[in-house]
Amino acid sequence: xxxxxxxxxxxxxxxxxxxxxxxxxxxxxxxxxxxxxxxxxxxxxxxxxxxxxxxxxxxxxxxxxxxxxxxxxxxxxxxxxxxxxxxxxxxxxxxxxxxxxxxxxxxxxxxxxxxxxxxxxxxxxxxxxxxxxxxxxxxxxxxxxxxxxxxxxxxxxxxxxxxxxxxxxxxxxxxxxxxxxxxxxxxxxxxxxxxxxxxxxxxxxxxxxxxxxxxxxxxxxxxxxxxxxxxxxxxxxxxxxxxxxxxxxxxxxxxxxxxxxxxxxxxxxxxxxxxxxxxxxxxxxxxxxxxxxxxxxxxxxxxxxxxxxxxxxxxxxxxxxxxxxxxxxxxxxxxxxxxxxxxxxxxxxxxxxxxxxxxxxxxxxxxxxxxxxxxxxxxxxxxxxxxxxxxxxxxxxxxxxxxxxxxxxxxxxxxxxxxxxxxxxxxxxxxxxxxxxxxxxxxxxxxxxxxxxxxxxxxxxxxxxxxxxxxxxxxxxxxxxxxxxxxxxxxxxxxxxxxxxxxxxxxxxxxxxxxxxxxxxxxxxxxxxxxxxxxxxxxxxxxxxxxxxxxxxxxxxxxxxxxxxxxxxxxxxxxxxxxxxxxxxxxxxxxxxxxxxxxxxxxx
Amino acid sequence: xxxxxxxxxxxxxxxxxxxxxxxxxxxxxxxxxxxxxxxxxxxxxxxxxxxxxxxxxxxxxxxxxxxxxxxxxxxxxxxxxxxxxxxxxxxxxxxxxxxxxxxxxxxxxxxxxxxxxxxxxxxxxxxxxxxxxxxxxxxxxxxxxxxxxxxxxxxxxxxxxx
Numbered sequence: 121x122x123x124x125x126x127x128x129x130x131x132x133x134x135x136x137x138x139x140x141x142x143x144x145x146x147x148x149x150x151x152x153x154x155x156x157x158x159x160x161x162x163x164x165x166x167x168x169x170x171x172x173x174x175x176x177x178x179x180x181x182x183x184x185x186x187x188x189x190x191x192x193x194x195x196x197x198x199x200x201x202x203x204x205x206x207x208x209x210x211x212x213x214x215x216x217x218x219x220x221x222x223x224x225x226x227x228x229x230x231x232x233x234x235x236x237x238x239x240x241x242x243x244x245x246x247x248x249x250x251x252x253x254x255x256x257x258x259x260x261x262x263x264x265x266x267x268x269x270x271x272x273x274x275x276x277x278x279x280x281x282x283x284x285x286x287x288x289x290x291x292x293x294x295x296x297x298x299x300x301x302x303x304x305x306x307x308x309x310x311x312x313x314x315x316x317x318x319x320x321x322x323x324x325x326x327x328x329x330x331x332x333x334x335x336x337x338x339x340x341x342x343x344x345x346x347x348x349x350x351x352x353x354x355x356x357x358x359x360x361x362x363x364x365x366x367x368x369x370x371x372x373x374x375x376x377x378x379x380x381x382x383x384x385x386x387x388x389x390x391x392x393x394x395x396x397x398x399x400x401x402x403x404x405x406x407x408x409x410x411x412x413x414x415x416x417x418x419x420x421x422x423x424x425x426x427x428x429x430x431x432x433x434x435x436x437x438x439x440x441x442x443x444x445x446x447x448x449x450x451x452x453x454x455x456x457x458x459x460x461x462x463x464x465x466x467x468x469x470x471x472x473x474x475x476x477x478x479x480x481x482x483x484x485x486x487x488x489x490x491x492x493x494x495x496x497x498x499x500x501x502x503x504x505x506x507x508x509x510x511x512x513x514x515x516x517x518x519x520x521x522x523x524x525x526x527x528x529x530x531x532x533x534x535x536x537x538x539x540x541x542x543x544x545x546x547x548x549x550x551x552x553x554x555x556x557x558x559x560x561x562x563x564x565x566x567x568x569x570x571x572x573x574x575x576x577x578x579x580x581x582x583x584x585x586x587x588x589x590x591x592x593x594x595x596x597x598x599x600x601x602x603x604x605x606x607x608x609x610x611x612x613x614x615x616x617x618x619x620x621x622x623x624x625x626x627x628x629x630x631x632x633x634x635x636x637x638x639x640x641x642x643x644x645x646x647x648x649x650x651x652x653x654x655x656x657x658x659x660x661x662x663x664x665x666x667x668x669x670x671x672x673x674x675x676x677x678x679x680x681x682x683x684x685x686x687x688x689x690x691x692x693x694x695x696x697x698x699x700x701x702x703x704x705x706x707x708x709x710x711x712x713x714x715x716x717x718x719x720x721x722x723x724x
Numbered sequence: 725x726x727x728x729x730x731x732x733x734x735x736x737x738x739x740x741x742x743x744x745x746x747x748x749x750x751x752x753x754x755x756x757x758x759x760x761x762x763x764x765x766x767x768x769x770x771x772x773x774x775x776x777x778x779x780x781x782x783x784x785x786x787x788x789x790x791x792x793x794x795x796x797x798x799x800x801x802x803x804x805x806x807x808x809x810x811x812x813x814x815x816x817x818x819x820x821x822x823x824x825x826x827x828x829x830x831x832x833x834x835x836x837x838x839x840x841x842x843x844x845x846x847x848x849x850x851x852x853x854x855x856x857x858x859x860x861x862x863x864x865x866x867x868x869x870x871x872x873x874x875x876x877x878x879x880x881x882x883x884x885x886x
Contacts, residue, residue, distance in 0.1 A: 122744065122747045122748075122751075123747060125747070125751055126747040126748075126750040126751045126754070127750075128754075129750070129751045129753075129754030129755050129758070130750050130751075130753070130754040131754075132754055132758050133753070133754040133757040133758050133761075136757070136758045136761040136762065137757075137761060140761050140764070140765055143765065144765070144768060159866070168863075168864075171861075171863050174876070178773070179773050179774035180779065180781070181774060181779050182779060183776075183777065183778050183779065192776065194774070203865070203866075203867050204865070204866040204867060205866060205867055206866055231867075231868050232867075237783075239782060239783050
């Protein structure tokens with residue numbers, strides 16, 4: 121018992137001692153003592169030696185308040201010789217910080233003079249890392265929860281091993297140079313400049329917003345991306361977006377090399393919200409001009425030669441990352457429709473308008489408006505409208521696979537690979553109630569003439585009447601799985617019984633707000649409160665292309681008798697009379713001015 | 725406690741007693757040692773190794789920035805740099821009375837708060853200030869810049885010879 125007590129207390133003493141030793145003996149003290157000893161050996165006079173003798177190890181720190189939040193940099197506690205030119209050949213941490221002409225350091229009378237004095241700038245302004253840390257792991261930001269590890273040098277344990285070599289290097293420091301040196305011609309930040317060029321050339325600006333640089337709305341705002349994310353995350357998000365977030369809709373940009381992605385990462389790392397030397401004008405420039413000249417300054421516009429328009433257009437379509445989203449031959453971005461036989465589906469006027477402003481021809485398109493030059497758009501239009509090879513379609517099944525599957529899906533349920541990016545969503549063929557409630561003529565017309573204002577193109581130049589019917593038969597047997605029934609003709613007014621007048625439109629609006637707004641929304645844009653859990657989504661009634669392509673009779677049919685297989689009820693059961701529907705139709709017609717163009721403007 | 729036990733059991737053999745005594749010694753040393761170490765560590769913690777705020781040892785620039793005859797107050801650093809010929813010194817500009825920033829005057833320093841007056845060497849010539857203004861250690865750093873160490877006070881009148 122006594123023995124145990126003696127051993128126990130002695131053990132406690134030892135543990136106390138060890139803890140005390142760990143708490144109060146620091147590596148930096150050893151570094152400072154080593155520095156003092158070395159400096160004493162180099163000292164030129166007794167006074168200098170005595171001054172060094174009087175110094176004892178202590179925490180050195182620089183407090184910098186000029187760059188955003190106040191920084192407390194204790195880096196010189198270990199790197200105590202960083203401003204002592206005699207230590208240039210020593211090993212870290214007792215090594216002089218290199219002098220460099222590129223950094224603005226100058227040599228006067230054989231002595232280097234720094235442009236960025238450590239006492240004014242500190243260390244983390246350029247290098248990142250955790251300025252207050254006193255152990256190498258903490259100070260260099262190697263802890264996985266520290267947001268700014270030493271740029272281009274420190275690696276955190278959870279970083280993907282295969283990316284690590286691309287995340288090291290002095291070029292990463294340029295991201296912090298660009299916090300102050302924002303002028304585009306600045307010679308010290310070539311990689312940031314290259315990344316910015318790539319940001320425009322790879323069309324990142326189409327989807328992402330960076331205040332003052334771009335105003336895309338599809339992807340996340342990247343204004344503060346450098347502050348929010350670490351380099352490994354940004355790298356992985358560009359290299360393989362879905363590896364980080366399975367639901368990401370960002371395409372994989374295969375034409376970017378690892379070096380390109382690295383430059384983009386360095387550029388994005390330099391975007392930390394408001395940069396120190398940016399003016400308010402810089403940030404409003406984009407809003408004032410739309411950014412076209414900004415984009416064209418970076419993408420190096422191609423001089424278009426009228427004789428070779430189609431060939432140059434092809435090169436542009438390949439260079440400007442169109443296939444990151446669209447399918448073209450063997451290249452497939454799995455986000456946007458197939459362009460392989462675009463010349464058969466759209467006319468040049470439509471393509472040209474769609475390039476300039478995608479929503480001008482397709483109201484709910486997610487395609488960004490790219491800011492290429494006028495001749496470039498013309499060349500791309502010339503190339504795409506020349507794609508007129510009719511594909512070989514030996515059977516209806518082959519036709520479905522080649523033309524329909526990408527949107528309507530291999531199960532015919534409207535969940536094809538790109539369906540989530542299309543609005544309105546592709547028709548679900550497994551809803552037999554819908555398929556059997558529409559006359560064959562209407563279905564054939566949808567296939568051959570397309571559906572205005574949606575992504576359904578007019579296939580008439582690829583499928584003739586017989587082929588379209590065969591395709592619909594295939595869909596009936598493969599997906600609808602119910603025998604085809606031709607619907608009985610419904611009792612519909614031959615023409616709108618109510619003449620359009622302000623009173624009629626007002627009555628129609630009242631009915632709309634009462635009866636329709638729950639799903640179709642107060643604005644009629646199909647985004648009412650009930651729309652969130654309805655599939656297919658309620659029709660966007662502001663889609664002028666669609667609205668003007670359907671006849672009054674079809675509107676009466678859909679409203680009075682409902683749309684089977686969807687959430688649209690039969691309003692005749694809820695007491696709407698022909699006159700009420702007439703008012704509604706007048707209201708809807710009034711809501712949508714007659715659009716110009718459209719995919720078969722000539723046939724309407 | 726171990727000692728008491730040993731005394732009360734008086735009739736033990738010589739070997740048992742010395743073993744007991746040794747164990748008691750070890751126990752006692754352990755307890756007292758732990759206590760002392762804890763006390764020491766507590767005292768060390770009372771005085772922090774680093775404080776927030778501007779560093780006490782800093783560089784003020786090259787000697788050329790202070791030509792002979794200079795007498796200039798660095799407001800943010802709260803020091804006055806004096807250069808006479810090739811001799812250079814740094815005086816505190818924090819009043820020793822209640823810590824106001826003293827201003828430069830023709831006769832030396834004058835405190836705006838309670839009227840303390842100091843001569844050019846920092847000696848009190850009037851007012852409530854209890855002590856002269858301290859002089860700080862000035863050294864020439866290896867990179868050619870002047871370093872002031874506000875943690876080290878030196879005897880007034882000792883200059884750094886450049």
